[in-house]
Amino acid sequence: MNHHIAVSFPPKRIVSLVPSQTELLAAFGLDNQVVGITKFCVHPEEWLSKKTIIGGTKSFHFDIIDKLQPDLIIGNKEENYEEGIRHLQEKYPVWMSDIVSLDDALNMIQGISQVTGKETEGSKITQTIQQSFETLKTSHGQSILYFIWRNPWMVAGSGTFIHTMLEKLSLKNVAPSSRYPVLSSDEIHRLKPDYILLSSEPYPFQEKHIAELKQISPSSRIILVDGEMFSWYGNRLIFAPDYFNSLSALLQ
Template identity: 45%
Template structure:
């Protein structure tokens, strides 16, 4: 019998290692795959695109905000892996009658390491977990050393349009902006994803760089022009949303991308 607590404090007990996993978050699906759990993954979301071949080999059980409960039930999972931000409380509650629902909550780099460590304990993959944790810790230290002499910029990170929304405090995106030594002009707002008015952007911080993310809203040149009209001397940069918002092992792939952004800005 193993008893472990997830990242929202729920205690789960298992008589044996869970062997049938349904994953409701793309970055967690990728992490489980990277830890050698491809065979154990029986259900994923339609947004689980890394590695790409899983879309053809695994049962898709819906999205992150809407799932097919009966389809999940038919898979007879031993565990469902969800996330506090990506999946709604309603989804989590609706699935608890099927099997334990393990909920992650990743806001900081330490949370990310904890999630991987938890997966190692849950699925008897401690060696794989330690390998990834060591890789991530080394890559993080290397990047901190790289970025320490880079120029710091005041930035705004846009995630949505109509209404315009940006990444704020207590988000993994903000954590990665900090890691890059970017000053998020909306970090002081109480909301995690504040709605903003473009015409007030100069008053609210006047960012030197505006990042337009590729997800969840696919910003285009038209939107860059629209945003650019309201910034003072701000530079508008399109960024890969996966690199700033996907946690787990995906973070390891993000460091080279971040270095490219710094080279572009300099």
């Protein structure tokens, strides 16, 4: 973004605008330093009642943030909205990430560890993630659609972190070549993916939605999946390969 920030080091009043990065700050042991989070920052669970809620990832309450007087705000290009970030940058140092690949995620972890004075913790987490991904078992190139929304149907396409995780599993994402394409029922039917994965977030897909999509794409096998494992790019990545290995056993 070509935006330079100056931070009082180490920062003592941090606001996090991204759930997976909030969880990372907790893993760094920054309980006392984190003063504000979004309503979607559900991990660690106890922070929802302990920390000040500053709104959502795409709807900041600027008056609440002003009262917190943060000396560092941490956001993400995709998860947050440009207008809100630009407004915050006028008053506060805002550290931004932009994550598509696993390397992007590892660099983000190291970057946040540096700006918060937690480089030892950051190095340990990135090394553990790398070791964990060495155990990843791949599938057999099955075609797939990964659904993130209903009404309208929306899937994860190329240029997304979810797409990168599907590639790690050697799955062929047949979504059109845009980041989050909207598909009609006819388009889903024509694509005929071997598998349809229904994410737990941002739309909370449930068992009842399997039958709905089965009518649209009868030849596809439909599975509910943990969206956090595919789209959270902080320390939760440590556990993703074990989850993916269990999933791969179903995709045979």
